[in-house]
Amino acid sequence: MTNELIGFLGIVALFVLLILRIPVAISMFVVGFGGVALLNSWNAAESLLASEAFTLASKQELVVVPLFILMGNIASETGMSRRLYDAAYAIMGQLRGGLASATIVGCGGFAALSGSSVASALTMGKVSLAEMDRFGYDSKLSTGAVAAGGTLGILIPPSTGFVIYAILAQESIGRLFVAGVLPGILLLALFVATITLMCTIWPALGPVGPRTTLSEKGRALAGALPILGVIVLTIGGIYSGIFSPVEAAAVGAGLVVVAALLERTLTAAMFWRACRDSVVTTATVMLILIAAHLINPFLALSRIPEVVGNFLAAVDLPALGVLTLILLSYLILGCFLEGFAMLVLTMPIYFPVILELGIDPVLFGVLVVLVLEMGLISPPVGVNVFIVKSVAPKVPLGTIFRGVLPFWAAMGVCLALLVAFPQIALILPNTMFN
Template identity: 75%
Template sequence: MSPAAIGLAGMGILLVLLALRVPVAFAMFAVGFGGNAILNGFPAALSLTASESFTLASSAELIVVPLFILMGNVATETGMSRRLYDAAYATIGSVRGGLASATVIGCGGFAALSGSSVASALTMGKVSLGEMDRFKYDPRLSTGVVAAGGTLGILIPPSTGFVIYAILAQESIGRLFLAGVLPGLLLLGMFVLTVSILCWFFPKMGPAGPKTSLRDKARGIAGAAPILTIIVLTIGGIYGGLFSPVEAAAVGAGLVIIFGFIGRTLTLRGLWNATRDSVVTTSTVMLILIAAHMINPFLALSHIPQTIGGFLSGLDLPAVGILLVIMLCYLVLGCFLEGFAMLVLSMPIFYPIITQLGIDPIWFGVLVVLTLEMGLISPPVGVNVFIVKSVAKDVPIGKIFAGVMPFWFAMLVTLGLLVAFPQISLFLPNSMIN
């Protein structure tokens, strides 16, 4: 068999293993190790395993992953995420669809702490679904807005998706964080607009909540002051050049713990639970990254990236046309693959192509992360949909997928705007980092 045939066979085996629900890290490691052993010899595959594992484990940039995960887990333990939602609800909960809009804003705020879409959907689902059910919201809107709002966790910085992209593409984490700010706010605004449109045409989907006094609004905002302070200090510190992303992660995690102990909302047991969950999540991320670095040399040896690049070049399309073809591939793959797996599998194939075309890799990173978000609510895999289903057990899965579709189209419109106007993504990194 030719190297290309071996590469294609390996990718086919990988897809079969993923379809059989084999954990992503184990499936990629098995295919990567086996492919390298076949194409480059068993001793070389063993040596590559040791070297890649050590290189990744000793990478200082990866410290941001456990620290930001710890920050989000501690914020959940201390109830900071609930107080952020309460503040948004006190401000706009009295308007039609206000609870759903407050949920979107709460998801955006929690995203700025956790950097995880799954954590955002799970946490905000526990906080908001009961409230929306109490005020007779249509289950399609309530579950759909939680599943879609949770996707903000991978776009609004600090984002685990940006960190992984930066490591795989060897790009600046700080520039990617800056590039995600305006697209994240744009997407948040599009979600709120979608809620408003739905409730305008179908008023029964999101009835208005009780009116709140100025005192209640002030009390809600004051309750969210600790979490807002942490967001401003950590994210603002990165943008202002006071902290590197690693230092900002440490500052954020430390502040969440300090505020928790000062406010007596964090116990030693709670800190232990948050730390344990962070270790488990970080271990999963590290295993996937190590496995991804086993796949990369296998793909290089099999010449698959060059083959696909030649095919795309043969289409005789302009750079933007090829970019749209790549985005279409991501949208299709997102219906079947988990976003993180899709990112680590696709980067060795598509990244060399976009660099040859002269496409800005920071802009491309924002587009890729947004398409990963769309995959989180795309049928039939839609991880966030199943996360919400675990909270809203009485809502049929089909109704949840129906509820997320308006938000999926809102994301598609946002993707189109980001493709048409690259400066939305590039303005902050180009103006603040030379």
């Protein structure tokens, strides 16, 4: 068999393992190790496994992963994330569809703490779905808003998706974090606009909520000030150059712990749960990254990236056409593959093509992460949809998928705007580093 055929069979085997629900990291370990052993030697595969695991685990920049995850977990355990929703609820709740818009804003705030889409959807679902149900919101709108709002966790920094992309593409984590700020705000605004438009056309979807006095708004906003201060300080510190991403993660995690202790909301049991969950999540991310560094040499030996690059060159499309094809392939893959698996599988194939076309790798990172978000609410996988289903078991799965469709369209609009106006993503990182 030729190297190319072995590479193709390896990719097919990886898809089969993922379809069989074998964990992503284990699937990539098996295919990567076996592929290198076939195309090179067993000793080479063993040596690569040992060296890559140690090299990757010793990268200092990866410290941001456990620290930001810990920050989000402590905020969730101590109720700080609930206060973000309460503040948005007090300010926007009296508008038609205001509770759903407040949920989107709350998801955005929690995303800036945890960097996790699943955690955002789960936490905001527990907090907001009962409230929207109490005020007569249509279940399509309420569950769709939670599922879509949770996807902001992978775009608004700090984002685990950006960290993984930065490691795979050897790009600056700080540049990618800052590049996600304006696209994240744009997507959040598009989600709120979608809710407003839907509730204007179909008023029964989102009835008017209870009015709050100015003093009640002030108290709710004051309750959220500590966590808002942490968000502004960490992201602002990265943008201004005061902190590196690693230092910002340490400062953010430390400040959340200090704030929780001062408020006397953090118990030893809560701290233990937050640390335990952070360790589990970090270990999962690290295993995926190490496995990805086994897949990359296998794909290089099989010459699959070169074959794909030659094919795209033979198609003779402009750079925008090739980029569109790549993003469309991500949209299709997102219907079947988990986001991180898709990222580590495709990056070695597509990234050389992107560099050859002269497309900014930071912009490409933002576009890819946005498309990964779309996969989180795309059938049949739609991880965030199933998370919301677990919080609202009485709502049919089909209802939730119908509820996310308008938000999926809003994400498509955001993607088109970023392709048409790349400076939305690039102006902040270019300003920061120039």
